[in-house]
Amino acid sequence: MEEMGLFDAMYNCRAMRRLDTKPVPEDMLIKLVDAANQAPSGSNLQNGRWLIVRDATVKAELAALNRAGVEGYLAPQMDNIEPLSHQSVDRRRKMMDAVLWQVEHMHEIPALIIACMELGTKRDPMVLGRAGGSIWPGVQNLLLAARAMGLGAAPTTLALIDQDAVAKVLHLPETMGAICLIPVGYPLGRFGPVTRKPVEEILRFDTWS
Amino acid sequence: MEEMGLFDAMYNCRAMRRLDTKPVPEDMLIKLVDAANQAPSGSNLQNGRWLIVRDATVKAELAALNRAGVEGYLAPQMDNIEPLSHQSVDRRRKMMDAVLWQVEHMHEIPALIIACMELGTKRDPMVLGRAGGSIWPGVQNLLLAARAMGLGAAPTTLALIDQDAVAKVLHLPETMGAICLIPVGYPLGRFGPVTRKPVEEILRFDTWS
Numbered sequence: 001m002e003e004m005g006l007f008d009a010m011y012n013c014r015a016m017r018r019l020d021t022k023p024v025p026e027d028m029l030i031k032l033v034d035a036a037n038q039a040p041s042g043s044n045l046q047n048g049r050w051l052i053v054r055d056a057t058v059k060a061e062l063a064a065l066n067r068a069g070v071e072g073y074l075a076p077q078m079d080n081i082e083p084l085s086h087q088s089v090d091r092r093r094k095m096m097d098a099v100l101w102q103v104e105h106m107h108e109i110p111a112l113i114i115a116c117m118e119l120g121t122k123r124d125p126m127v128l129g130r131a132g133g134s135i136w137p138g139v140q141n142l143l144l145a146a147r148a149m150g151l152g153a154a155p156t157t158l159a160l161i162d163q164d165a166v167a168k169v170l171h172l173p174e175t176m177g178a179i180c181l182i183p184v185g186y187p188l189g190r191f192g193p194v195t196r197k198p199v200e201e202i203l204r205f206d207t208w209s
Numbered sequence: 210m211e212e213m214g215l216f217d218a219m220y221n222c223r224a225m226r227r228l229d230t231k232p233v234p235e236d237m238l239i240k241l242v243d244a245a246n247q248a249p250s251g252s253n254l255q256n257g258r259w260l261i262v263r264d265a266t267v268k269a270e271l272a273a274l275n276r277a278g279v280e281g282y283l284a285p286q287m288d289n290i291e292p293l294s295h296q297s298v299d300r301r302r303k304m305m306d307a308v309l310w311q312v313e314h315m316h317e318i319p320a321l322i323i324a325c326m327e328l329g330t331k332r333d334p335m336v337l338g339r340a341g342g343s344i345w346p347g348v349q350n351l352l353l354a355a356r357a358m359g360l361g362a363a364p365t366t367l368a369l370i371d372q373d374a375v376a377k378v379l380h381l382p383e384t385m386g387a388i389c390l391i392p393v394g395y396p397l398g399r400f401g402p403v404t405r406k407p408v409e410e411i412l413r414f415d416t417w418s
Contacts (some may be wrong), residue, residue, distance in 0.1 A: 003214030006357045010247045010350050034408045038219045039349055040364065044304060046295055046406050055415040086255055095253060116417070129338015133366060133389065136345030137352070140248055141219050144353075148215045155249065157342060171416040180342065197255050199243045206264040207380040208325070 004148035012193050013143055016152025017098035019185030024110045028149060032113065032184065035145035039137035048135050051114040051170060056107070061169040062159055062181065063106035069158030070103050086197045099156075106159075106183060113153075114160075114170065115139050115180040123163060123177040135179045142182060152187030155180045213357035221402050222352055225361025226307035228394030233319045237358060241322065241393065244354035248346035257344050260323040260379060265316070270378040271368055271390065272315035278367030279312050295406045308365075315368075315392060322362075323369075323379065324348050324389040332372060332386040344388045351391060361396030364389045 033050045041047060053059055074096060081096070083089045106112070115138060117131045139155055146153040159181045160166050166178045242259045250256060262268055283305055290305070292298045315321070324347060326340045348364055355362040368390045369375050375387045 005212030006215045006218045009215045010244055033412050035219055037405050037411055038403055050412045052414050058415050132341020133345050136342050137349035140346035140349040171418045194247055196246050199246055202246055203242045203259045205261050206267050209380045
C-alpha cells in the first residue's frame with residue numbers, strides 16, 4: 001500500500017465519531033500508538049503513556065463517564081445553539097448529534113485509546129494543564145495515522161473531567177493523568193476535507209495589533 | 210515535488226534548533242501556518258491564532274525573553290545533568306547545547322512563529338493550561354509540515370513564561386495567550402530519525418496496573 005501524503009492526511013482529517021463495531025486488528029492499534037509516540041515532548045522527557053481499552057467492562061465504565069461529561073457540558077447548549085462565524089447552526093447541530101451518537105454507542109466502539117501522562121508529581125488540575133504540550137502533539141500524530149490507515153477517530157476530553165473516577169477505572173497511579181480519549185474504529189461515514197477559517201483570519205505578522 | 214509520506218515525516222521529525230540565517234520565502238511560512246490551522250480544536254471553536262515574527266526588534270525582544278527563560282530553567286541543570294532511561298548524559302548535554310545555541314542566535318533566525326489562542330476570557334495560568342488541546346495539535350502539524358518542506362523547527366515554551374511581557378512584545382489583547390514559540394529556518398544540521406522509547410514501555414491494554 002502506498003503511503004498517504006502528509007498534507008493529504010492533514011487536510012482530510014475530519015473528526016469521525018460514528019464508528020462501526022467491527023474489530024480493529026491489534027497491530028493497527030499498536031501502529032497508531034507507535035506513531036503517537038514519535039511526537040516531541042517537553043525537554044524530551046517522553047512521559048506520554050497510552051492505553052488501548054477493548055475490555056467490555058472498562059469500556060462501559062468510560063462510556064458512563066463520557067455520558068456524564070457530555071450531559072453536563074453539551075446538553076445545556078442543545079436547546080439554543082449559537083452559530084459561529086465559521087460554522088452555521090445546522091452544521092453545529094450535526095456535530096453535536098455525532099457527539100450524542102457516541103454517548104449511546106461508546107461501549108460498542110472497538111477501541112478507546114487513552115492518552116495519559118506520567119506527571120512526575122501527584123496529579124492536580126494545574127499540573128495536568130501544563131502537561132498539554134507533551135501529549136497533544138502525540139494525539140495529533142495518532143489522528144493523522146488513523147486517517148492514513150482508513151480508521152475513524154476524534155479526540156474528546158469530556159469523558160475525563162472527573163480525574164479521580166477515571167484513575168479508578170483505568171487503575172492509574174496518582175502521578176498519572178488521563179488527558180484525552182480517542183474512540184477508534186472503521187468509520188460509518190465518509191472521509192472528506194476539513195473546513196477551517198481562511199488563514200488570513202488567524203495569521204498576522206510581527207505583532208497582533 | 211512529490212509529497213512526503215505521512216509516516217516518513219512523523220518518524221524523521223527531529224527537533225532542529227541550529228538554523229541558518231538565510232531567509233525563508235513568505236509563502237512557505239504561510240503554508241506552515243495554514244497546515245497548523247487544519248488541526249482540530251475543542252468544540253471546533255477554531256480559536257488558534259498565529260504570528261509570524263520577522264521584524265528585527267520584535268525578534269530581539271523575544272530572544273531576550275527566551276534567554277531569561279532558559280537561564281532560569283536550564284542553566285541550573287547544566288552542571289549536573291541527570292541521565293534518563295532513554296537518553297544518556299552525553300545525548301542530553303548535546304540537546305541542551307542546541308538550546309543554548311538558540312539563546313545566542315534566536316534574534317538571527319529568519320522567522321519565529323508563535324502559536325497563540327483566543328481564550329475568550331482574560332488569560333491566566335489555569336485558562337492557558339486548559340487551552341492546550343486546541344493549539345498543540347496545530348503545532349505538531351506545523352512541525353511535520355516544516356519537515357516535509359525541508360525546514361528546521363522545534364517548539365519551545367521557555368520564551369513565553371512571563372506572559373505579561375510576551376503580551377506586551379506581541380501586542381496581544383488580554384484575552385489572547387501565547388502558548389508556544391517555534392523558530393523556523395533552513396537547518397544547519399542533518400535531518401534524521403527520532404529516537405523514542407520502545408512502544409512496549411509506553412503502552413498497556415485496558416488498565417495501567
